[in-house]
Amino acid sequence: MSKRRSDWQNRPQERFVRWMREGYLALDEAIEDSVLQPGEAPPEVDPELAAQHQEAALQHRHDRDLALDRLAQYDLYAWTLTKGRRLIGRLHVLLSLLLGGMIIFFLLGTVAHMPRFGAADVPANNEVITRYIEQGLAETGATNMVAGMILDYRAFDTLGESTVLFIAACAVLILLRIDLDDKGQPTQQLIAEESDDRHYEPKNDRILQGTAILLTPILLLFGLYVILNGHLSPGGGFSGGAIVSSGLILYLNAFGFKKAGRFFSYKTFQWVSFGALGFYGVAKAYSFYCGANGLESHIPLGTPGAILSGGLIMPLNIAVGLVVACTMYIFYALFRKGGL
Amino acid sequence: MLQALYENIEQTVAVILFGIGFVILLLQRNLIRKIIGLNIMSTATYLFLASMGYIHGRKAPIVVDGVTQAIHYINPVPTGLVLTGIVVSVSFTGMMLALTVRLYRRYRTLDIDQIALMARQEEVE
Numbered sequence: 001m002s003k004r005r006s007d008w009q010n011r012p013q014e015r016f017v018r019w020m021r022e023g024y025l026a027l028d029e030a031i032e033d034s035v036l037q038p039g040e041a042p043p044e045v046d047p048e049l050a051a052q053h054q055e056a057a058l059q060h061r062h063d064r065d066l067a068l069d070r071l072a073q074y075d076l077y078a079w080t081l082t083k084g085r086r087l088i089g090r091l092h093v094l095l096s097l098l099l100g101g102m103i104i105f106f107l108l109g110t111v112a113h114m115p116r117f118g119a120a121d122v123p124a125n126n127e128v129i130t131r132y133i134e135q136g137l138a139e140t141g142a143t144n145m146v147a148g149m150i151l152d153y154r155a156f157d158t159l160g161e162s163t164v165l166f167i168a169a170c171a172v173l174i175l176l177r178i179d180l181d182d183k184g185q186p187t188q189q190l191i192a193e194e195s196d197d198r199h200y201e202p203k204n205d206r207i208l209q210g211t212a213i214l215l216t217p218i219l220l221l222f223g224l225y226v227i228l229n230g231h232l233s234p235g236g237g238f239s240g241g242a243i244v245s246s247g248l249i250l251y252l253n254a255f256g257f258k259k260a261g262r263f264f265s266y267k268t269f270q271w272v273s274f275g276a277l278g279f280y281g282v283a284k285a286y287s288f289y290c291g292a293n294g295l296e297s298h299i300p301l302g303t304p305g306a307i308l309s310g311g312l313i314m315p316l317n318i319a320v321g322l323v324v325a326c327t328m329y330i331f332y333a334l335f336r337k338g339g340l
Numbered sequence: 341m342l343q344a345l346y347e348n349i350e351q352t353v354a355v356i357l358f359g360i361g362f363v364i365l366l367l368q369r370n371l372i373r374k375i376i377g378l379n380i381m382s383t384a385t386y387l388f389l390a391s392m393g394y395i396h397g398r399k400a401p402i403v404v405d406g407v408t409q410a411i412h413y414i415n416p417v418p419t420g421l422v423l424t425g426i427v428v429s430v431s432f433t434g435m436m437l438a439l440t441v442r443l444y445r446r447y448r449t450l451d452i453d454q455i456a457l458m459a460r461q462e463e464v465e
Binding site: 025099109120132133136143145146157158167176232233304335 | 347402418
């Protein structure tokens, strides 16, 4: 019992208070008020002096309250800077983990009630899919049904995708392009930053150049194959464009911006992207117009399986591939050096 | 429930990846790591979508030998949706990385808290 009573300083409340104002106890003690000891008789004083004293005492109490107030404020401030920050940080971690755990938990509950993986009678396999597969070959002329779907039935969606890519490239261009001063020269600070980057650029690296000479044509050819065969086999504009751009980036890495600039400049980017997107929009507008009004489309579908078949799908694949290749290449060039 | 989760193992993994990406997005202060978290989330979505389209014993939707019965091919729609998702993810990743580069050039740090603090100080001044 006595042990417990003597342990009052370690009560949670006291511990919390001490933890809160750790290191500020000395300040607290400095402002202790002096009080009369018990048993001491109050001394005789004349009333005028007593009034003065009383006023001084009032003043003193007022000052002390003010000081305590300030101390409390400072305490709180110091607390938010040190321990409060840590506390809130831990709370943040805890709540984030809790939120993530709850998201995983509820989504797992949903997954447990979903149709089994690989089942044929799921709601997603409805009449739309049946129609796409059974009529797709006759209506689009493409043996690759995914290409037939994204570039014919859902071509508007793909136009939006290409536009998103183009806009992203424009936004990165705005954000990262090296600013020019009034005379069209890059500013001094940016030149300094540039020379920093050049430090890491390999100069006439024989191994890299040899690899690039060997690999770039293969990559470009393979990319072209994937683009042109998009309606017959897996692939298409997006994957083929990414392969072509990887070939271009390899060439750029091996031979530097000066040589790569001979075939790819801002003008190329502008005109190729604009031309490809414009062609896509016009071609699809034509086919939508014909389809919606029941007019006969003058685009031959060809025999399924031949390279020249599928109506508009191959030209559209080429347009998408050009946009993707340009966008990827310009992303790389801008992040690398802030320009072409 | 565990049996059901095991049978839907693709979706289960996708959901867990999604949660991991979300927690990374909340907890990491480094902007690059936040972007990586967002990309993990989008990858989880692709896995989920692609697994939704699969049907046991059927082939990829590329017509071979003129067979056009729907019973022979898997669902082509989720594949197209994944394609859309990948393109959008590439675009926003590039955009966000560009913004990060600009922020780094201005403040010389990638810590989002410090950047916010410095921006607020600049506002006060």
